[in-house]
Amino acid sequence: xxxxxxxxxxxxxxxxxxxxxxxxxxxxxxxxxxxxxxxxxxxxxxxxxxxxxxxxxxxxxxxxxxxxxxxxxxxxxxxxxxxxxxxxxxxxxxxxxxxxxxxxxxxxxxxxxxxxxxxxxxxxxxxxxxxxxxxxxxxxxxxxxxxxxxxxxxxxxxxxxxxxxxxxxxxxxxxxxxx
Amino acid sequence: xxxxxxxxxxxxxxxxxxxxxxxxxxxxxxxxxxxxxxxxxxxxxxxxxxxxxxxxxxxxxxxxxxxxxxxxxxxxxxxxxxxxxxxxxxxxxxxxxxxxxxxxxxxx
Numbered sequence: 332x333x334x335x336x337x338x339x340x341x342x343x344x345x346x347x348x349x350x351x352x353x354x355x356x357x358x359x360x361x362x363x364x365x366x367x368x369x370x371x372x373x374x375x376x377x378x379x380x381x382x383x384x385x386x387x388x389x390x391x392x393x394x395x396x397x398x399x400x401x402x403x404x405x406x407x408x409x410x411x412x413x414x415x416x417x418x419x420x421x422x423x424x425x426x427x428x429x430x431x432x433x434x435x436x437x438x439x440x441x442x443x444x445x446x447x448x449x450x451x452x453x454x455x456x457x458x459x460x461x462x463x464x465x466x467x468x469x470x471x472x473x474x475x476x477x478x479x480x481x482x483x484x485x486x487x488x489x490x491x492x493x494x495x496x497x498x499x500x501x502x503x504x505x506x507x508x509x510x
Numbered sequence: 511x512x513x514x515x516x517x518x519x520x521x522x523x524x525x526x527x528x529x530x531x532x533x534x535x536x537x538x539x540x541x542x543x544x545x546x547x548x549x550x551x552x553x554x555x556x557x558x559x560x561x562x563x564x565x566x567x568x569x570x571x572x573x574x575x576x577x578x579x580x581x582x583x584x585x586x587x588x589x590x591x592x593x594x595x596x597x598x599x600x601x602x603x604x605x606x607x608x609x610x611x612x613x614x615x616x617x618x
Contacts, residue, residue: 366591
């Protein structure tokens with residue numbers, strides 16, 4: 332409980348710090364403090380990742396309350412999806428983002444099912460518009476989650492070490508010298 | 511739906527105009543009134559069920575959005591401490607400023 336409170340406090344602090352750092356010319360001291368805060372709250376990312384998993388579990392329980400077999404199948408599929416996205420080998424930030432992508436996908440899938448069920452029953456305009464809106468909102472959210480994961484992977488990827496060509500160059504120089 | 515002087519009337523809206531329709535009087539009108547009351551009740555229950563369903567769905571989305579917002583804040587924080595800045599909604603590597611004011615390496 333106290334761990335959760337600490338994570339919540341850290342989130343609030345990070346948001347405040349972001350407002351100070353996210354400027355054209357941020358204060359270097361504020362950037363350093365933000366870095367310290369992220370290092371000091373390693374449980375924050377895990378908490379967020381777990382939160383995504385808990386929300387996903389809640390979502391599945393509510394969406395498929397009367398369809399246990401579907402819930403089990405979707406849960407299994409989500410596990411596979413997480414593995415395909417590299418959940419096991421990812422760092423905590425990417426793990427949280429992967430969990431979020433999977434959760435958004437599950438919600439989109441749920442919305443699509445409901446949308447098709449509703450549309451098959453000649454719904455009222457209000458209901459049809461409501462599900463149209465929900466569906467596009469969830470499609471946008473899923474896309475945003477994927478983009479966020481892709482951005483983090485692209486920007487925070489460790490640069491691949493350049494091959495050491497010294498030996499090759501020396502050999503080449505010797506060959507040229509021999510001629 | 512209303513009774514006036516022992517006569518039963520129906521009221522309904524047609525293109526922003528309230529129209530009153532005379533139905534009748536006596537036992538048949540009473541039965542029609544009862545059927546109308548049942549229909550009204552059914553529609554009310556349907557509306558309430560719809561509202562409940564919408565509230566439940568909105569709550570699920572709000573929960574997911576809350577997690578997304580927290581994650582977004584942390585992603586921003588991590589990118590900022592790694593030397594990225596947002597320029598017109600695009601994340602770019604911030605070039606390091608040298609002491610004499612020239613831009614150093616690090617831009618993309």
